[in-house]
Each structure stands twice: as C-alpha cells, then as structure tokens.
Amino acid sequence: MVLSVLVNKPNRVLERQKYIQASKKPLHYRMPRSGLYLSLYYSAFTVGCVGITYSCYNLIKGKPATE
Known part of the structure; x- marks a missing residue:
C-alpha cells in the first residue's frame, strides 16, 4: 500500500504528554523547536x-509642498 508509511505510524501521544507535563519550562517553551517558532x-x-510605525510616520509627515 502506498500510504502505509503515513497511516501505520506508532502512537506517541502518551510519551509526549509525559514529557510536556514533567517539564519545568514555561508552557510556550516545552515543545521541541518552540524556541525557533517563537x-x-x-x-x-x-x-x-x-513597518506600520514607519508608514504612519510618513502619512503624518506628508509630502513636501512644491510650488
């Protein structure tokens, strides 16, 4: 079967749950690669x-008046 690699995977929910609950790190740093994502x-x-601040500054400053 072509999709057997994707379908027949081991269930690692309990391992990950124990890892996350045992960790003393702040919640947003407990998962792997969370530092990269954050x-x-x-x-x-x-x-x-x-970018928003720069754009607002340019809108407030306006264009120089030409005569």
Whole structure:
C-alpha cells in the first residue's frame, strides 16, 4: 500500500504528554523547536510593527509642498 508509511505510524501521544507535563519550562517553551517558532514569530511581529510605525510616520509627515 502506498500510504502505509503515513497511516501505520506508532502512537506517541502518551510519551509526549509525559514529557510536556514533567517539564519545568514555561508552557510556550516545552515543545521541541518552540524556541525557533517563537523567535520567527517575534521577528515577524517586530518587522510588522516597525513597518506600520514607519508608514504612519510618513502619512503624518506628508509630502513636501512644491510650488
């Protein structure tokens, strides 16, 4: 069967549940690669906020008057 690799996988829910519940880290850092995901999210959030702030500044400043 072609999809047997995807369908016949071991159930690791209990292992992961024990790992997460036994961890003393903050909840958002307990999963594997969570540091990577959070740093990407924080980076995108920072770039978005800086872009919005820069755009608002340019809208408020306006274009120079030409005669």
